[in-house]
Amino acid sequence: MGVTCVCQVPVAEGKSVQQTVDQLHKKLEQLGAVKQGSFFVDCETYHATGNASGQPSKLLYVMHNSETPLSCMALFEGGPYLTADANFDVLMVKLKSHFQNAKGHKVESRGARYRYCDFLVKVGTVTMSSSARGISVEVEYCACVVPGDCWNLMKEFMQSFLGSNVPEIPSVFTSKPEGLFAPADCMDTMSQYLELFSKVRKQQVLPGSSVR
Amino acid sequence: MPLRIDVTCAPALTVGEIMADVMNVGVNLEAFSQAINAIQALRSSVTRVFDSLKDGMKNKETLEGREKAFIAEFQDNLQSVNRDLTELERLSNLVGRPSESHPLHNSGLLSLDPVQDKTPLYSQLLQAYKWSNKLQYHAGLASSLLNQQSLKRSANQIGASAKRRPKVQPSTLVLPIQYVDDVISRIGRMFPDMSIELFRPNGTSAVLLVTLGKVLKAIVVMRSLFIDRTIVRGYHENVHSEDGKLDIWSKSNYQVFQKVTDHATTALLHYQLPQMPDVVVRSFMTWLRSYIKLFQTPCQRCGKFLQDGLPPTWRDFRTLEAFHDTCRQ
Numbered sequence: 001m002g003v004t005c006v007c008q009v010p011v012a013e014g015k016s017v018q019q020t021v022d023q024l025h026k027k028l029e030q031l032g033a034v035k036q037g038s039f040f041v042d043c044e045t046y047h048a049t050g051n052a053s054g055q056p057s058k059l060l061y062v063m064h065n066s067e068t069p070l071s072c073m074a075l076f077e078g079g080p081y082l083t084a085d086a087n088f089d090v091l092m093v094k095l096k097s098h099f100q101n102a103k104g105h106k107v108e109s110r111g112a113r114y115r116y117c118d119f120l121v122k123v124g125t126v127t128m129s130s131s132a133r134g135i136s137v138e139v140e141y142c143a144c145v146v147p148g149d150c151w152n153l154m155k156e157f158m159q160s161f162l163g164s165n166v167p168e169i170p171s172v173f174t175s176k177p178e179g180l181f182a183p184a185d186c187m188d189t190m191s192q193y194l195e196l197f198s199k200v201r202k203q204q205v206l207p208g209s210s211v212r
Numbered sequence: 213m214p215l216r217i218d219v220t221c222a223p224a225l226t227v228g229e230i231m232a233d234v235m236n237v238g239v240n241l242e243a244f245s246q247a248i249n250a251i252q253a254l255r256s257s258v259t260r261v262f263d264s265l266k267d268g269m270k271n272k273e274t275l276e277g278r279e280k281a282f283i284a285e286f287q288d289n290l291q292s293v294n295r296d297l298t299e300l301e302r303l304s305n306l307v308g309r310p311s312e313s314h315p316l317h318n319s320g321l322l323s324l325d326p327v328q329d330k331t332p333l334y335s336q337l338l339q340a341y342k343w344s345n346k347l348q349y350h351a352g353l354a355s356s357l358l359n360q361q362s363l364k365r366s367a368n369q370i371g372a373s374a375k376r377r378p379k380v381q382p383s384t385l386v387l388p389i390q391y392v393d394d395v396i397s398r399i400g401r402m403f404p405d406m407s408i409e410l411f412r413p414n415g416t417s418a419v420l421l422v423t424l425g426k427v428l429k430a431i432v433v434m435r436s437l438f439i440d441r442t443i444v445r446g447y448h449e450n451v452h453s454e455d456g457k458l459d460i461w462s463k464s465n466y467q468v469f470q471k472v473t474d475h476a477t478t479a480l481l482h483y484q485l486p487q488m489p490d491v492v493v494r495s496f497m498t499w500l501r502s503y504i505k506l507f508q509t510p511c512q513r514c515g516k517f518l519q520d521g522l523p524p525t526w527r528d529f530r531t532l533e534a535f536h537d538t539c540r541q
Contacts, residue, residue: 145426
């Protein structure tokens with residue numbers, strides 16, 4: 001696993017989500033990227049119940065990534081994070097009395113996976129309760145493991161197909177001490193997706209058409 | 213360096229010039245035509261001999277008379293053959309020998325072939341001759357050029373043919389193990405951001421595992437203090453095969469490190485100094501260390517990070533500046 005950056009791409013003006021995604025695909029193909037299958041990332045939200053102290057309970061997110069099909073990631077807001085076998089989902093059902101699944105909060109991103117040299121690009125449509133809410137773009141530079149080293153290089157690559165929508169260096173990397181070394185699991189990626197998903201969720205609240 | 217042989221140069225000698233050459237050098241044309249006449253005379257006198265032999269004795273009154281007349285005629289004929297033959301021998305001395313100094317020797321006489329139009333043997337021969345001359349000339353030039361920047365990597369190879377193998381191994385190939393270890397550990401101490409581990413998986417030859425920062429790992433296969441082979445992989449790639457041994461064969465999964473491996477092999481051939489192998493290893497390691505900023509340095513020519521999806525993978529041998537493979541020329 002290399003260095004990964006996940007960002008949200010705004011829907012082009014006067015275009016639908018699908019049209020913008022198609023436009024991105026076209027740009028990538030013009031660049032010389034080759035389509036290699038598809039991907040998905042999903043996220044479910046759990047509330048902790050039975051909290052005796054008056055503190056607001058932390059939310060628990062359980063996520064899956066097609067890149068690691070045998071694993072299941074569980075993330076508390078702000079940590080700690082945990083990687084488990086895929087049957088962690090079954091365990092969560094058994095823990096119903098402690099963690100309640102927030103139905104209708106399931107967010108997922110699905111789309112095509114492109115390879116260009118040592119880059120892996122995944123353009124996904126973010127959907128929440130089966131309606132498209134936005135576009136996620138994940139760019140991974142597989143050859144390097146230090147985000148600080150290759151960030152400028154990745155930025156240049158993203159500029160070539162995202163134009164002005166290039167994000168800043170993800171906060172997961174800047175907040176890390178000593179050498180900015182990305183660990184070999186996909187936790188950094190997942191926390192970036194989590195950040196993106198919660199942004200998408202908040203967007204939903206604004207127009208007053210709450211799903212809750 | 214590609215060797216280009218120009219075959220379209222103007223020919224050194226034209227066909228006409230060579231033909232004129234054959235005619236003039238050492239051939240007396242006058243004597244030649246006389247000699248041809250003499251040959252004809254000789255042939256006809258020889259024919260007369262056999263004609264008279266075939267006809268046999270002519271009808272005369274007495275048998276004696278018949279025999280006498282026959283012998284006299286036969287002697288006359290033989291004498292005329294003799295005379296013609298002497299004449300031909302005299303003329304043939306005048307004709308003289310065709311010049312031996314002609315570059316094409318006897319094949320030069322092909323130009324006298326009257327059916328030139330049907331079988332252009334002679335002009336083809338000249339063409340081939342010119343080609344082979346030119347080839348020899350260019351090959352000579354190329355070999356002297358290549359000798360200046362020889363890729364031979366040990367001192368003893370110069371002039372050592374397959375027949376006369378040197379009996380003693382060159383001294384640089386039988387350095388004591390302790391000395392090699394010392395040189396490597398000294399180089400390791402020179403570069404704090406580069407860790408060098410030394411293994412001897414098979415006998416005395418050392419294999420180095422060089423870890424450069426958090427950028428790359430290089431496996432360097434040594435033969436004594438000569439670097440034999442090198443392969444570069446990503447920092448997070450496996451350097452051991454499944455049975456736990458160092459994997460010195462399989463190439464990196466990433467295109468950028470495959471490119472760096474190619475360049476490192478070029479560097480092996482570039483840095484060479486058969487008398488001082490330790491200097492070579494040190495120069496190579498200094499060069500390899502410049503990859504510590506593989507992903508951080510833009511190309512010194514185009515100023516960009518990426519070209520065809522690859523960062524600047526080339527490092528100049530002297531200045532250690534970073535270039536894209538296509539920007540370095």
